[in-house]
Amino acid sequence: MASKRKYKTLTLKEKLDILNRKMASKRKYKTLTLKEKLDILNRLERGESGKVLDIAYGVDTSTISDIKKCTGRIKSSPPSPAYLYSRRYRNSAVKTKAIKNYNTDKNTMDLKGKVALVTGGASGYGREYCVELLKQGCKVSICDINSDAGEDLLHELSKQAQDRVIFCPCDVTDYQQYEEAFQTTISKLGGVDIVINNASVMNDRLWELEVDVNLNGVIRGLLLAFRFLGRDRGGPGGIVVNGGSSCSTHPFVSLPVFTATKHAVAALTRSYGDPYHVNLTGVRVIAVCPTPTETALQGDARKRLMSGEYEQAWKRDTGNTVPVKNEFVAKSMVDLIKKAPSGSSWLIENSQAPKEITLFP
Numbered sequence: 001m002a003s004k005r006k007y008k009t010l011t012l013k014e015k016l017d018i019l020n021r022k023m024a025s026k027r028k029y030k031t032l033t034l035k036e037k038l039d040i041l042n043r044l045e046r047g048e049s050g051k052v053l054d055i056a057y058g059v060d061t062s063t064i065s066d067i068k069k070c071t072g073r074i075k076s077s078p079p080s081p082a083y084l085y086s087r088r089y090r091n092s093a094v095k096t097k098a099i100k101n102y103n104t105d106k107n108t109m110d111l112k113g114k115v116a117l118v119t120g121g122a123s124g125y126g127r128e129y130c131v132e133l134l135k136q137g138c139k140v141s142i143c144d145i146n147s148d149a150g151e152d153l154l155h156e157l158s159k160q161a162q163d164r165v166i167f168c169p170c171d172v173t174d175y176q177q178y179e180e181a182f183q184t185t186i187s188k189l190g191g192v193d194i195v196i197n198n199a200s201v202m203n204d205r206l207w208e209l210e211v212d213v214n215l216n217g218v219i220r221g222l223l224l225a226f227r228f229l230g231r232d233r234g235g236p237g238g239i240v241v242n243g244g245s246s247c248s249t250h251p252f253v254s255l256p257v258f259t260a261t262k263h264a265v266a267a268l269t270r271s272y273g274d275p276y277h278v279n280l281t282g283v284r285v286i287a288v289c290p291t292p293t294e295t296a297l298q299g300d301a302r303k304r305l306m307s308g309e310y311e312q313a314w315k316r317d318t319g320n321t322v323p324v325k326n327e328f329v330a331k332s333m334v335d336l337i338k339k340a341p342s343g344s345s346w347l348i349e350n351s352q353a354p355k356e357i358t359l360f361p
């Protein structure tokens with residue numbers, strides 16, 4: 001018998017069985033990820049044998065059969081939350097690149113004596129933008145729907161800036177009021193060179209208002225900027241800075257409508273910032289997209305979400321966030337006004353140089 005066994009040639013099936021048994025003896029439990037299961041189904045559909053796949057994935061033949069039986073369920077499974085919220089998934093959707101040479105000194109905008117109109121300028125980032133622009137030697141028109149906060153800020157800033165700052169009550173959902181803010185600024189401060197389209201609402205329960213402020217308000221601001229600043233209309237040219245958000249680059253699953261408005265802001269910036277428009281109007285268009293501040297993270301999120309059931313998603317959206325400081329965002333924004341190319345949108349994360357966002361390259 002022993003001499004006969006020596007010369008036995010094994011079939012491929014026998015070899016695979018032996019290999020399988022060896023693998024199985026080494027194997028303990030192995031949990032396959034959804035991606036691995038989908039890969040296995042794809043390979044089976046392409047005609048690969050289960051025997052090859054069980055070795056490749058280190059599982060039993062019965063696991064491969066089970067996966068085959070559950071094809072429908074596996075194919076309709078959503079990706080795991082862990083994957084959806086992973087850096088890998090987000091980076092696969094949007095690319096950011098640090099622009100090394102955006103610091104070039106040529107074509108730098110000199111801010112001294114320029115007039116800036118800041119919507120939503122009475123609080124949050126807008127307030128900090130006003131402070132920083134005044135420090136840079138600009139004249140500033142604080143435009144806000146909240147007249148109490150606007151008058152208070154005017155009072156505070158006038159101590160230093162005196163006649164370089166004014167307050168204009170202005171609701172950006174109302175074209176006429178927004179237009180009057182431009183006219184008042186021009187008559188009191190001598191012109192408009194910089195428009196900061198910053199006013200915003202984050203509340204998906206008020207989604208129509210949200211769209212009207214965050215998207216339509218930005219469109220109104222752009223159209224008015226072209227009308228009053230456009231060289232083709234006898235204006236001086238200048239720059240519009242649109243208020244995006246870190247959710248201009250990836251979805252906040254808990255705030256779908258808010259996310260859509262901020263994606264749209266980046267898209268508008270890209271189109272209106274194109275050299276075609278800049279050559280026509282002399283108005284550069286950029287967007288700043290900061291990560292959330294401490295205050296945005298701390299409030300009662302349930303009041304802002306379309307459904308109480310989205311609270312889990314909110315926790316995931318915000319869980320890994322390092323809050324950014326208003327002053328840091330304002331300094332970065334001013335730097336971008338001076339140097340960023342038209343059409344670009346910039347992610348601002350805490351203590352990091354702004355990174356340019358590439359949407360749908």
Ligand SMILES: NC(=O)C1=CN([C@@H]2O[C@H](COP(=O)(O)OP(=O)(O)OC[C@H]3O[C@@H](n4cnc5c(N)ncnc54)[C@H](O)[C@@H]3O)[C@@H](O)[C@H]2O)C=CC1
Pocket residue numbers: 119120121122123124125126143144145146149170171172173197198199200201213243244245246289290291292293294296297
């Ligand atoms: N706070 C945050 O965590 C982040 C904010 N952003 C963006 O930065 C910008 C400013 O946000 P925050 O300073 O946090 O907001 P905020 O809520 O502190 O201030 C918004 C200002 O806009 C004003 N406003 C609201 N509706 C208006 C309207 N219809 N017309 C005129 N003014 C109106 C409010 O009165 C308020 O003064 C927004 O575009 C926002 O989306 C982006 C990323 C993170």
Ligand SMILES: CCCCCC(=O)/C=C/[C@H]1C=CC(=O)[C@@H]1CCCCCCC(=O)O
Pocket residue numbers: 200201202244245246291292293295296297298299300301317318
């Ligand atoms: C995870 C939060 C994402 C915030 C991103 C963002 O773009 C913030 C937008 C701000 C614009 C208008 C707002 O109302 C947002 C600020 C929210 C401040 C919350 C203050 C706390 C509270 O009153 O609930």
